[in-house]
Structure formats: structure tokens, C-alpha cells
Amino acid sequence: MMAASSDQSQYRFANLRAQAEVLDGEDGLRHLRDEFLIPTKEDIKRVTLEKQQDGNTAAPADEATACTYLCGNSLGLQPKRTATRISQYLQTWATQGVQGHFKPLTDSPLPTWLDADARAAKLMAPIVGADESDVAVMQTLTANLHLLMSTFYRPDPKGRHKIILETKAFPSDHFVVESQIRHHGLSPETSMVTVKSPYSEGTGMVSTYDIQSIISKHASDTALILLPGIQYYTGQLFDIPTITAFAHKHDILVIWDLAHAVGNVPLSLRDWDVDAAAWCTYKYLNGGPGCIGGLFINSRDSSVTTAVTDEEPERGYRKRLSGWWGNDKATRFRMETRFHPVKGAAGFQLSNPSILDITSLSASLEVFELAGGVSALREKSKKLTAFLEQCISVLPEDVKKLFRVITPLDPDQRGAQLSLLLGDNLLDAVTKELERHGVIVDERRPDVIRVAPAPLYNSFYDCVNFTEAFESALRIASKPA
Numbered sequence: 001m002m003a004a005s006s007d008q009s010q011y012r013f014a015n016l017r018a019q020a021e022v023l024d025g026e027d028g029l030r031h032l033r034d035e036f037l038i039p040t041k042e043d044i045k046r047v048t049l050e051k052q053q054d055g056n057t058a059a060p061a062d063e064a065t066a067c068t069y070l071c072g073n074s075l076g077l078q079p080k081r082t083a084t085r086i087s088q089y090l091q092t093w094a095t096q097g098v099q100g101h102f103k104p105l106t107d108s109p110l111p112t113w114l115d116a117d118a119r120a121a122k123l124m125a126p127i128v129g130a131d132e133s134d135v136a137v138m139q140t141l142t143a144n145l146h147l148l149m150s151t152f153y154r155p156d157p158k159g160r161h162k163i164i165l166e167t168k169a170f171p172s173d174h175f176v177v178e179s180q181i182r183h184h185g186l187s188p189e190t191s192m193v194t195v196k197s198p199y200s201e202g203t204g205m206v207s208t209y210d211i212q213s214i215i216s217k218h219a220s221d222t223a224l225i226l227l228p229g230i231q232y233y234t235g236q237l238f239d240i241p242t243i244t245a246f247a248h249k250h251d252i253l254v255i256w257d258l259a260h261a262v263g264n265v266p267l268s269l270r271d272w273d274v275d276a277a278a279w280c281t282y283k284y285l286n287g288g289p290g291c292i293g294g295l296f297i298n299s300r301d302s303s304v305t306t307a308v309t310d311e312e313p314e315r316g317y318r319k320r321l322s323g324w325w326g327n328d329k330a331t332r333f334r335m336e337t338r339f340h341p342v343k344g345a346a347g348f349q350l351s352n353p354s355i356l357d358i359t360s361l362s363a364s365l366e367v368f369e370l371a372g373g374v375s376a377l378r379e380k381s382k383k384l385t386a387f388l389e390q391c392i393s394v395l396p397e398d399v400k401k402l403f404r405v406i407t408p409l410d411p412d413q414r415g416a417q418l419s420l421l422l423g424d425n426l427l428d429a430v431t432k433e434l435e436r437h438g439v440i441v442d443e444r445r446p447d448v449i450r451v452a453p454a455p456l457y458n459s460f461y462d463c464v465n466f467t468e469a470f471e472s473a474l475r476i477a478s479k480p481a
Contacts (some may be wrong), residue, residue: 072454076286229261233354308340
């Protein structure tokens with residue numbers, strides 16, 4: 001019986017590998033994988049920065065192969081060109097010093113440091129579906145959410161004061177909302193409303209209907225809504241244009257946290273009339289750990305209608321926390337103390353940005369240009385995630401009883417992710433076994449692993465590698481102690 005089961009398993013995976021080989025061969029974006037540094041199995045097991053030379057033993061050939069990295073929803077892999085661009089930045093600093101702010105170098109592809117944020121915004125704009133003037137590359141995600149709140153959340157304790165967010169929102173979103181409410185002398189118990197679906201207990205899934213119902217119920221005293229474009233835990237893609245339009249009918253502003261959506265799914269923030277949004281750049285955008293973030297501001301809220309004057313320096317633009325890098329470039333270096341912002345989202349900037357961060361991010365955004373934009377990547381992403389779903393669907397029934405998919409089955413309602421809810425007390429053993437097989441995924445305690453095939457560098461073959469290792473890991477983890 002064991003031999004028969006082993007034969008069936010070999011047949012299943014041989015068939016899946018054959019399908020993967022065909023799909024990878026048909027993939028018009030497969031060349032982009034070569035743009036990235038993919039750790040080897042030996043790399044991810046090493047406990048030293050550098051490979052230790054041992055003249056007596058040689059690593060098995062399999063250890064020199066690329067690992068199966070399915071964790072782009074937590075941290076994207078490093079583009080090969082990142083080191084080149086950072087080296088060019090460091091060389092500029094070394095040879096030009098302060099002149100690097102203003103002096104273009106004819107043999108360098110990098111902008112001057114004064115214009116680095118503008119170039120990054122230009123590269124970012126098509127990824128979020130906006131004009132360059134709508135986007136600022138600045139700060140980090142949570143800082144940008146606070147900055148947006150400082151502009152858009154102006155509660156009236158006797159009128160509109162509530163903020164609506166999702167029950168299972170990422171913790172920092174909760175922290176932002178609660179601290180902003182307290183900052184205004186209010187209480188989260190009375191000024192914070194959470195959306196929870198009554199129809200999908202245990203999954204965290206939230207329908208558009210659920211959100212609309214909460215908005216309708218609290219419309220008269222809600223000042224603001226904060227929602228994720230893609231829910232980090234389940235991978236659910238929210239209907240951004242429908243929810244935004246519904247909120248606007250009730251005169252409510254919406255801020256979108258696009259941490260898991262940017263670079264993952266096509267966005268049309270300008271066409272959808274989104275009020276404001278913020279995102280990080282180290283997941284699908286591959287900017288590097290903790291890299292600089294970005295934000296979008298609707299042009300109606302970032303316009304500047306007057307020129308700076310001595311008499312009324314704060315007239316003609318929406319109030320915001322201000323800093324000198326948001327000041328009009330024409331007057332920024334006069335070192336005057338009157339703030340008058342540059343038009344557009346750039347007028348919400350505070351300090352001059354980290355050029356090291358922007359250089360790293362822009363290197364990855366160059367790869368997005370090579371890909372032809374997010375729409376092309378989205379088509380591959382749908383196929384990748386669907387194939388991953390197919391792979392795990394053919395696992396034996398005794399294995400499938402040990403987990404369930406909590407991500408929407410509809411490809412149009414999810415990003416590049418399947419979240420797998422494991423049986424009780426299996427998580428640690430499963431992730432340990434996956435790593436032993438050279439497979440990297442993300443874990444969310446107490447019992448979820450998130451598997452994210454990123455279309456820029458993941459292959460269909462990666463999906464088969466994961467599934468084979470996953471079956472083995474589940475069998476080992478579920479054995480009686």
C-alpha cells in the first residue's frame with residue numbers, strides 16, 4: 001500500500017512538473033527572473049554572511065540551486081541592478097560631495113539628489129494609476145498614514161468624529177487610528193468602528209456589502225474610513241472604486257493602505273477618484289527592508305491656488321503638517337520661514353528624502369518598466385496563483401484535511417497570494433520542514449502560512465516545488481509525538 005501511495009505521489013508531481021515546464025516555456029516575462037538575486041538553498045541555511053570555505057567537503061549539487069522563494073508579500077528579492085545603482089550613488093557622493101545635490105553627471109543614469117524624489121514619483125505614478133503630480137515618494141508607510149490623518153481627520157465631537165476600519169486590519173493601522181482619535185481628545189470606544197463580516201467567521205473575509213452596510217449605519221457621524229487595498233492576512237482584494245464611490249455618496253473620505261496592493265494588482269487611483277493612499281515599497285516593489293514609502297493625494301486636495309505672500313502665507317492650500325522639502329522649489333533655498341507648498345503631493349513632503357533609499361527603490365522600478373507595467377504582471381500573477389491552487393488541490397485527501405485555503409477562490413478578488421490555515425499546532429513544524437527543503441514562505445501566528453508567487457521572479461516550477469515540500473512537511477508535522 002505504501003509503495004502504491006509513493007507511486008501515485010511521484011506520478012502526481014511528474015504530471016505537475018510537466019505542466020509547469022510548458023507554462024514556464026510560454027511565459028513571456030520569464031526573462032525578468034534573471035533580473036533578481038535568488039538565494040540558493042545553501043545560502044538560506046548559512047549562519048554566516050560569507051560562504052565558509054571547507055577544503056574537505058563540497059556542498060551537494062542540490063544545495064547550489066535556487067531556493068523556492070514565495071515570500072514577496074513580506075520582502076521582495078533584490079534586483080541585480082540595485083547594487084549597481086547604489087554603487088553609482090556612493091561614487092557620486094565620494095567624488096562630488098555636496099555638489100551631488102545639483103550637479104548632473106553626464107555618464108551617470110542617476111538624477112541629481114535634488115530631483116531624485118521627482119524621478120521616483122514619475123516611475124511610481126503608472127504603478128498606482130496616477131499622474132506624477134499626485135504621488136510623493138517619502139517617509140514610511142505608518143508615518144505617511146499619520147501625515148494623511150493629520151490632513152483629513154478633523155473630527156467634530158458633536159458631529160462627524162468616527163473612523164471606520166477593518167477588524168483584522170494590520171496592527172499598525174489600528175495603532176494609527178486609535179492614537180489619532182486619542183490625539184484629538186476622543187476615545188476609540190466611541191469614535192472607532194470596525195467592519196466584521198457576519199457571513200465568514202474564522203476567515204477574516206469582508207464583503208463589499210459588509211463595508212457598505214457599516215458605512216450606511218454610521219454615515220451621519222463618520223469622518224473618515226481607512227481600509228486595505230489587499231487584506232494582508234487573507235490576500236483578499238477589496239473593491240476600491242466601488243467602496244470609494246459609496247463613501248463619497250455619504251460625504252466620507254477614504255484613505256487606502258496599499259501595502260499589499262502596490263506592484264501586485266493594477267491600480268487606477270486617479271480614475272477611481274481615491275482621496276488618499278499610502279504604501280510601503282519593500283514587498284512587491286522590492287525596494288529593500290524598511291525602504292522609503294509613498295503616498296497619493298487627490299489633486300483636488302493638493303492644489304495650490306495662490307502665490308506666497310507676506311500677508312497671507314497659509315492661504316490657498318489644504319492644511320497639512322509641513323516641512324521644508326514640501327516648500328515650493330522656487331523659494332525653498334532662500335531659507336525663508338514662510339511655508340508655501342509646491343503643487344501636488346510633493347507639497348506634503350517633510351524632510352529631504354534618503355537618496356540611498358530612493359536609489360534602491362528606483363532600481364526596482366526600472367524592472368517594472370521592463371515588464372511593461374503592472375497589467376502584464378497581473379496576467380501572469382493570476383496564472384501563477386491559479387496554478388498554485390491547482391497544485392495543492394491534487395494533494396491526497398488525508399493531507400488536505402490538515403489545512404484549508406482562506407483566500408478568495410475568485411482570481412479577481414485576490415492578489416498574488418494564497419493563505420493556508422493549518423491545523424492546530426502544525427505551524428512550527430511545517431515551516432521548519434519547508435525551510436529544510438529550501439522553501440521560504442511567510443508565517444502569521446498562530447496557524448497561517450502565506451504563499452505568494454510574485455510574477456517578476458517566481459516560476460510555475462516554484463509552485464510545484466512548494467507543493468511537494470508542503471505535503472512532506474504536513475505529513476511530518478502531523479505525526480504523533
